[in-house]
Amino acid sequence: MSSPHAHLHASDATGSLSGFFSVFRYSRRALGLVWDTSRGLTIGLAICTLVAGVLPAVAAWVGKLIVDAVVAAMAIHSQTEAPLEFATAWPVLRYVALEALVIALIALAQRGLSAQQSLLRALLGQKVNVMILEKAGTLSLAQFEDSEFYDKLTRARREASTRPLALVNKTFGLLQNAISLTSFAVLLVQFSPWALLILLIGALPVFVSEAKFSGDAFRLFRWRSPQTRMQMYLETVLAREDSIKEVKLFGLEPLFLKRYRDIFDSLYAEDRRLTIRRDTWGFLLGLLGTLAFYGAYGWVVIETIGGRLTLGEMTMYLMVFKQGQSALSASLTAISGMYEDNLYLSNLYEYLEQPVAPSTGSLTEGALPGDGIRFENVGFTYPGTQQPVLQDIDLHLRPSESLALVGQNGSGKTTLIKLLTRLYDPSEGRILLDGSDLKEWDDATLRRRIGVIFQDFERYQLQVGENLGVGDVAAFTDTVRWERAARQGMADAFISRLEHGYRTQLGRWFKDGQELSGGQWQKIALARAYMREEADILVLDEPTAAMDAAAEAQVFEQFRRHARHRMTLLISHRFSTVRAADQIVVIDAGRIIEQGAHEELLAQEGRYAQLFRMQAAGYQ
Numbered sequence: 001m002s003s004p005h006a007h008l009h010a011s012d013a014t015g016s017l018s019g020f021f022s023v024f025r026y027s028r029r030a031l032g033l034v035w036d037t038s039r040g041l042t043i044g045l046a047i048c049t050l051v052a053g054v055l056p057a058v059a060a061w062v063g064k065l066i067v068d069a070v071v072a073a074m075a076i077h078s079q080t081e082a083p084l085e086f087a088t089a090w091p092v093l094r095y096v097a098l099e100a101l102v103i104a105l106i107a108l109a110q111r112g113l114s115a116q117q118s119l120l121r122a123l124l125g126q127k128v129n130v131m132i133l134e135k136a137g138t139l140s141l142a143q144f145e146d147s148e149f150y151d152k153l154t155r156a157r158r159e160a161s162t163r164p165l166a167l168v169n170k171t172f173g174l175l176q177n178a179i180s181l182t183s184f185a186v187l188l189v190q191f192s193p194w195a196l197l198i199l200l201i202g203a204l205p206v207f208v209s210e211a212k213f214s215g216d217a218f219r220l221f222r223w224r225s226p227q228t229r230m231q232m233y234l235e236t237v238l239a240r241e242d243s244i245k246e247v248k249l250f251g252l253e254p255l256f257l258k259r260y261r262d263i264f265d266s267l268y269a270e271d272r273r274l275t276i277r278r279d280t281w282g283f284l285l286g287l288l289g290t291l292a293f294y295g296a297y298g299w300v301v302i303e304t305i306g307g308r309l310t311l312g313e314m315t316m317y318l319m320v321f322k323q324g325q326s327a328l329s330a331s332l333t334a335i336s337g338m339y340e341d342n343l344y345l346s347n348l349y350e351y352l353e354q355p356v357a358p359s360t361g362s363l364t365e366g367a368l369p370g371d372g373i374r375f376e377n378v379g380f381t382y383p384g385t386q387q388p389v390l391q392d393i394d395l396h397l398r399p400s401e402s403l404a405l406v407g408q409n410g411s412g413k414t415t416l417i418k419l420l421t422r423l424y425d426p427s428e429g430r431i432l433l434d435g436s437d438l439k440e441w442d443d444a445t446l447r448r449r450i451g452v453i454f455q456d457f458e459r460y461q462l463q464v465g466e467n468l469g470v471g472d473v474a475a476f477t478d479t480v481r482w483e484r485a486a487r488q489g490m491a492d493a494f495i496s497r498l499e500h501g502y503r504t505q506l507g508r509w510f511k512d513g514q515e516l517s518g519g520q521w522q523k524i525a526l527a528r529a530y531m532r533e534e535a536d537i538l539v540l541d542e543p544t545a546a547m548d549a550a551a552e553a554q555v556f557e558q559f560r561r562h563a564r565h566r567m568t569l570l571i572s573h574r575f576s577t578v579r580a581a582d583q584i585v586v587i588d589a590g591r592i593i594e595q596g597a598h599e600e601l602l603a604q605e606g607r608y609a610q611l612f613r614m615q616a617a618g619y620q
C-alpha cells in the first residue's frame with residue numbers, strides 16, 4: 001500500500017485548477033438526485049435561493065436611497081422654520097417601507113429554504129435508502145463477501161439520509177452566496193471596476209486553497225477506509241447484544257478498546273497535519289483578501305470625504321463590504337465541508353454502479369424432465385482465492401432419491417450446496433437439472449423447486465408465524481400453511497406453548513420479543529424449509545445439530561415421510577441419520593473419495609466404514 005502522502009503529492013501534480021473543481025464533482029449528480037426526488041421542491045429551492053441571493057444587494061441599494069433622501073430632506077427642512085411636513089418626510093419614509101418589505105422578503109425566502117430543505121431531507125433519505133436496498137437485491141453473494149464492496153454498502157447505508165441533502169444544501173448555499181456576491185459586484189462596479197478587480201484578486205487565492213485542501217482531505221479519507229472499517233467493526237463488537245456475551249466473559253473490552261484508540265491516534269496525526277496546513281494557508285491567504293477589502297473600503301471613505309460619493313453611496317458600499325465579507329466566509333466554510341459529502345456520494349455511486357451479473361436463462365422445464373440433478377466434473381474456487389474448494393465432482397440424484405454428504409469440516413459440503421442453489425456458479429464443469437444447465441433455468445422457477453436450510457439460517461426478528469412464512473413468500477401470512485409446516489418441522493408443540501402462539505414476537509430488538517433456544521430455532525428453520533410445498537428438491541445442511549437426540553430421531557422420521565417424493569440432499573455429521581440415505585457421498589478436501597449405499601460403503605472398509613465405527617463406538 002502506498003503512503004497517504006504519495007496520494008497527496010499525486011494530486012498536487014494534477015494542478016490546482018482541477019483540484020478546485022474536483023470539490024464540485026458530485027454536486028451535479030446530487031442535484032440530479034434531488035430533481036428526481038421532487039421537482040416541485042427543487043424548483044422552490046432554486047427560487048428561494050435566487051431571491052435570498054439577490055435581495056441583500058437590493059437592501060443595500062435601498063439603504064443608499066434612504067440616506068440620500070434623508071440628506072435631501074434635511075436640506076429642504078433646514079430652509080424653513082415650520083414644523084416638519086409630511087410631504088418632506090414622505091420620500092424618505094417610502095424608502096424605509098421598501099426596505100422593510102425587502103427584509104421581510106429575505107426572511108420569507110430563508111424560511112422557504114429551510115422548510116423545503118427539511119422536507120427534502122426526509123424524501124431524499126428515503127429515496128437513497130430504497131435505491132441502496134433495491135441494488136442490494138440484484139447483487140450476488142460473491143459481491144457481498146467482497147470486503148471492499150461490503151464496506152461501500154455499509155457506508156452508503158449509514159449516511160444515506162443526510163449526506164446527499166447536505167451536499168445539495170451546500171451547493172445551493174454556495175450558489176446563493178455567489179449570486180449575492182455578483183449582485184454586490186454590480187453595485188460596486190459603478191464605483192470603480194478597479195476596486196472590483198482588487199477584491200476579486202484578493203479573494204481568489206483563499207478560494208483556490210480551500211478547494212485544494214478539500215480535495216486532499218477527500219483523497220486522504222478514501223485511502224484510510226480499511227482502518228475506519230476496522231474501527232466500525234470494533235464498535236459493533238463492543239456494543240452489540242450478540243457479541244457482548246463473549247466480550248464480557250473473555251474480558252475483551254480493554255484489548256479491543258486499545259486497538260480502537262490506536263487506530264484513532266494514527267488517523268488523528270494525519271488529520272492534524274492536514275488541518276494545520278489547511279488553516280495556516282487559509283488564514284494567510286484570507287488575510288490577503290481582508291487587506292484588499294479594507295483597502296477598497298478606505299478608498300470609498302476618501303472619495304466620500306472628497307465629495308465624489310454621496311453619504312448614501314458610502315452607506316451602501318459599507319453594507320456591500322460587510323455582507324460581501326460574510327458571504328465570502330460562508331462560501332469558504334461550505335467548500336471546506338463539501339469533501340465529506342463528496343466522499344459519501346462517490347462511495348454511493350460506486351456502489352450503485354457496481355456491475356450486476358447478467359440475467360439468467362428462461363427455462364421453466366428441462367430438456368429431460370425427470371432426469372434429476374447431475375453434477376458433471378464440477379470444480380469451484382471462491383472468487384479472490386487460489387485454492388480450489390471442489391474438484392472433479394460427479395453426482396447423479398434421481399427423483400425421490402436421497403443423498404447424504406459426509407466429510408470433515410471444511411471439506412466443501414456447504415459449498416456444493418451453494419453451487420446447487422446457484423448462489424455461485426461452478427468454475428469448471430456444469431450442474432444439470434432435468435438435463436439442462438442450471439444457468440439456463442429461469443431463476444424464479446429454480447428457486448420454487450428448491451427448499452433449503454443452511455447451517456447459519458436466519459433468525460428473523462419477526463413473529464413466529466412470519467419466521468415460517470418467509471420460506472414461501474406467496475404464503476407469508478397463510479396461517480394454515482404455517483401450522484402445517486410447523487407440524488412437519490416438529491415445531492408445533494413448543495409454538496403452541498408460547499404465550500401468543502404463532503403471533504409471538506421473536507428476538508430482543510422489539511418489545512416483548514422472546515428468545516428461543518438453539519434447538520427451537522432449528523425446528524423453526526426446518527419448518528421454514530417445509531413451507532416450500534412445491535419444491536421437489538429439499539436440501540438440509542446440518543438441520544439437527546442443535547437438537548436433542550429424541551427430537552433428532554423424530555425429525556428424521558418425519559423427514560423421510562415428507563421427502564418420499566422429493567429429491568433430498570442432506571449434510572450431517574451424525575451417521576445415524578446418514579445411513580438411511582439411498583446414496584452416501586464422502587468428500588475429502590473437495591474431492592469425492594467414496595460413494596454408495598451404507599452397506600456398500602461399510603463393505604469397502606474405507607473412510608466411511610472407519611468413521612461410522614468410530615461414532616458407533618462413541619455412542620455405546
Ligand SMILES: Nc1ncnc2c1ncn2[C@@H]1O[C@H](COP(=O)(O)OP(=O)(O)OP(=O)(O)O)[C@@H](O)[C@H]1O
Nearest residue numbers: 145382385389407408409410411412413414415416
Ligand atoms: N465465502 C468463502 N470464501 C472463501 N472461501 C470459503 C468461503 N466459504 C468457505 N470457504 C472455504 O471453502 C472450504 C469449504 O468450506 P465449506 O463451508 O464448503 O465446508 P463444509 O464441508 O461445509 O464444512 P463444515 O462441516 O465445517 O460445515 C473451506 O476451506 C473454507 O475455508
